[in-house]
Amino acid sequence: MNLLLLDPFEVAKEYPETLTNSLQYGHSRFLKFNKKGDYLASGLLDGSICIFDADTNQVIAVLKQHTGVVQSLEWSNCGRYLLSSSTDCKVLLWDLKTKTVIREIIFESAVWTAQLHPTNTFVFVCTIFNDDPVYVDWSNENDIRILKIPTTPYQPEQSLTSDKNEDGDKHIEEPEPKKQKKSKDLAFCVKFAYNGKLMFMGTNKGWLNIISNFDNSSWLKTIYSQKICSSHAKQIVISEKTSKIFVNCSDRIIRQLSIHEDFITKYLKNPSEPTKDEGKSEDSEASGASATENNENDEFEIELKYQDVVNRLQWNSITINHNGEYLIASTYGSGAHDIYMWETTMGSLTKVLEGPKEELFDIDWNNKRCCIGANGLDSGYVYLWTNIIPQKWSALAPDFVEIEENVEYSEQEDEFDILPNEEINQRQLNEEDEHVDIITKDEVDARGLQEEESFVIPMILKKDIDLSDGEDVD
Amino acid sequence: MTADYSFSNLYNSRYSLPPRSNGSKSTCIKISPDGQYFAVSTSDSTIAIHTLASGKLKIKFHGHTKGVSDICWSPDSHYLASASDDRTIKLWGLAEAQCIRTFVGHSYSVSCVQFNYKGNLLISGSADEAIRIWDVQRGKCLKTLSTHSDPISSVDVSWDGTILASGSYDGLIRLFDVLSGQCLKTLMYEMTDSSFPISYIKFSPNGKYLLSSSLDGVIRLWNYNNNKVVKTYRNHRYKPSPSATGGGQVYGDEELSVAEKYTCSTEFITVNNKPSMIASGTEHGNILMWDLDTKKIATILSTGEDSPVLQIDTAQSGKVLASVTLSGLVQVWDLQE
Numbered sequence: 001m002n003l004l005l006l007d008p009f010e011v012a013k014e015y016p017e018t019l020t021n022s023l024q025y026g027h028s029r030f031l032k033f034n035k036k037g038d039y040l041a042s043g044l045l046d047g048s049i050c051i052f053d054a055d056t057n058q059v060i061a062v063l064k065q066h067t068g069v070v071q072s073l074e075w076s077n078c079g080r081y082l083l084s085s086s087t088d089c090k091v092l093l094w095d096l097k098t099k100t101v102i103r104e105i106i107f108e109s110a111v112w113t114a115q116l117h118p119t120n121t122f123v124f125v126c127t128i129f130n131d132d133p134v135y136v137d138w139s140n141e142n143d144i145r146i147l148k149i150p151t152t153p154y155q156p157e158q159s160l161t162s163d164k165n166e167d168g169d170k171h172i173e174e175p176e177p178k179k180q181k182k183s184k185d186l187a188f189c190v191k192f193a194y195n196g197k198l199m200f201m202g203t204n205k206g207w208l209n210i211i212s213n214f215d216n217s218s219w220l221k222t223i224y225s226q227k228i229c230s231s232h233a234k235q236i237v238i239s240e241k242t243s244k245i246f247v248n249c250s251d252r253i254i255r256q257l258s259i260h261e262d263f264i265t266k267y268l269k270n271p272s273e274p275t276k277d278e279g280k281s282e283d284s285e286a287s288g289a290s291a292t293e294n295n296e297n298d299e300f301e302i303e304l305k306y307q308d309v310v311n312r313l314q315w316n317s318i319t320i321n322h323n324g325e326y327l328i329a330s331t332y333g334s335g336a337h338d339i340y341m342w343e344t345t346m347g348s349l350t351k352v353l354e355g356p357k358e359e360l361f362d363i364d365w366n367n368k369r370c371c372i373g374a375n376g377l378d379s380g381y382v383y384l385w386t387n388i389i390p391q392k393w394s395a396l397a398p399d400f401v402e403i404e405e406n407v408e409y410s411e412q413e414d415e416f417d418i419l420p421n422e423e424i425n426q427r428q429l430n431e432e433d434e435h436v437d438i439i440t441k442d443e444v445d446a447r448g449l450q451e452e453e454s455f456v457i458p459m460i461l462k463k464d465i466d467l468s469d470g471e472d473v474d
Numbered sequence: 475m476t477a478d479y480s481f482s483n484l485y486n487s488r489y490s491l492p493p494r495s496n497g498s499k500s501t502c503i504k505i506s507p508d509g510q511y512f513a514v515s516t517s518d519s520t521i522a523i524h525t526l527a528s529g530k531l532k533i534k535f536h537g538h539t540k541g542v543s544d545i546c547w548s549p550d551s552h553y554l555a556s557a558s559d560d561r562t563i564k565l566w567g568l569a570e571a572q573c574i575r576t577f578v579g580h581s582y583s584v585s586c587v588q589f590n591y592k593g594n595l596l597i598s599g600s601a602d603e604a605i606r607i608w609d610v611q612r613g614k615c616l617k618t619l620s621t622h623s624d625p626i627s628s629v630d631v632s633w634d635g636t637i638l639a640s641g642s643y644d645g646l647i648r649l650f651d652v653l654s655g656q657c658l659k660t661l662m663y664e665m666t667d668s669s670f671p672i673s674y675i676k677f678s679p680n681g682k683y684l685l686s687s688s689l690d691g692v693i694r695l696w697n698y699n700n701n702k703v704v705k706t707y708r709n710h711r712y713k714p715s716p717s718a719t720g721g722g723q724v725y726g727d728e729e730l731s732v733a734e735k736y737t738c739s740t741e742f743i744t745v746n747n748k749p750s751m752i753a754s755g756t757e758h759g760n761i762l763m764w765d766l767d768t769k770k771i772a773t774i775l776s777t778g779e780d781s782p783v784l785q786i787d788t789a790q791s792g793k794v795l796a797s798v799t800l801s802g803l804v805q806v807w808d809l810q811e
Binding site for chain 1: 548549550553565567570572574575590591592593594595609610611612616621632633634635636637646648649651652653654656657658659660661662664678679680681682683695697698699701702703704705706742744750766767769
């Protein structure tokens, strides 16, 4: 609500520009703002997770259970639960009301990332080091369902395609790429999209696989694949609003893919029947995979490629803002200390966020407060970039207005009229006729973001904290 | 204006607690957000917690060295903050039954305290003309806002915790950004040549309006976005009517102030299916309620004492009302269904 009273030009700024704060607690490795932007979770090298209160910039909770580096953190939409994964092979679900672990799972090897289902807090997908990614449903504590997700690119089944595919003459080409593969495909990242109905997976061979999460015959099966590069696909970011997918590949290029309009109708509206079009695209895909990147039949068109042509920098981590209009990336290497920001319609470099004199590792965007957070690789500090809105001095005096240039004052007709008190009172009363609504709250803020109720982490105040801090108080 | 309505008995008194025998003055009453308890603060530096349902005394907090002016429950009802003339704010734990934090920093009597909705920040206003924002967890002052030129009488925070409003005896209402501490806006009533001290302010439930009580005895509802007073609520003199039966009163032309000397607090009453009302204590032992839109007095609750009703507080949007007079009379009222 404060945004309405601030300088509209400052509020309209879409990204932060100045490094304003650094938070220190342990050695931060992964960071994530909650949806409302009032808490920041930071995963540490030693496996602890600390939660900062964005109002006071203080640690309000430290969650200890992991024994390895925290690899990923995910807030539930309501802000009450936190999913964490670590190299100690564990994935934990925390309830921040009690600050305890309510679900725990141990895999056989280290976990890369874990991602929560957008609407169901008790479903997540995670990618595991040297193993297939898994889909876990642990809504029932005693009956945890763990299902492996295939990583091989989509191959239309013979029976399925022969039934309905009319141009079956191309089928002979299909088994070929399958045979060529000697090593197994490994997934580095899996992301839920479209309300959790689909999963996007990036593999070490540069495939982008789409996995269905519809409760039908194709559940947890790859329903479409597209080769987008010949290196690892490290990270996927999806902007549903603008129908864009950003894939951070280890060949130092971030690829921006656009999702065709008919993709949604094809895979979301009628998901139970993979159509023949799909088979067709797969056919041409298989035949032309090695040659071209932009195949006409591909569902995703590579729109833009982001890379640093001069320094050939590798990108550590990427993220986008709430409407997908800006993409930011942190850079790999001890000589690189900056965050690059591009706007995503033309792909031009908008801003380079500078500040800390060290390599930045993980980044996250706090949309609600227009703030970008990043952690330093060497120091483990969390750096925050925000916009400093200058004080409007006219706000301090009710009858002052700030103007850019001198304005010649023109007196109003009735400005110095002397009116009898009754008339003034009557005028005032007439003005007070309007209906006043004191209950309805605005649904969106001045930046157009939803105003949502979010979980408030309960404070536990102990007297001993007071005593230990007491000496600082004069 | 003529008398065109009757005083309906909107509220029934559930019980009342008589003034204490030692003659100490009461200053504030607040119902806990969970509706379990209410707390009463006094000028002899004690705070008493009672069960709301029965009025039974649960616990008494002693610790301040001077009178307590204002109290505020934390949103989770576990803690109670108190502002005292001994220049400190203390935070009391209900479960711990003791003081767990003391906020030191103000250089003169602290007049008002308010939590934000998350309970992680505490806002205080003081007679030293400063407003302070405190980090509750650490008990430290985060910001000091010194833009008023007279004692602060009242502070409030909007429901989303982003705007802080303050009223001061310098006649100004200022709005601040909680996060940056910047002054966002200043409101001053322009119709008069001299401005009257602001005694109490309160945000509307949706935070779009601000209700201010000033010592000219008038309550005003501001739309702070366009600096306009949208409603003015006044008290009118009542004459006992000889003709009416049942001790009815007639609404006269003469105006009487709501409060010119004391800070009598206001509340919004927004019970479902009923028109919204503004409630305020008066200097003469009554609680007045106006219809929000028509500005007409909807009901008058009489405490039976000729002592200012310093504080009223509501639970469940106004279904339950608690009041305290300076003399120490506590009353709990129920809305008639």
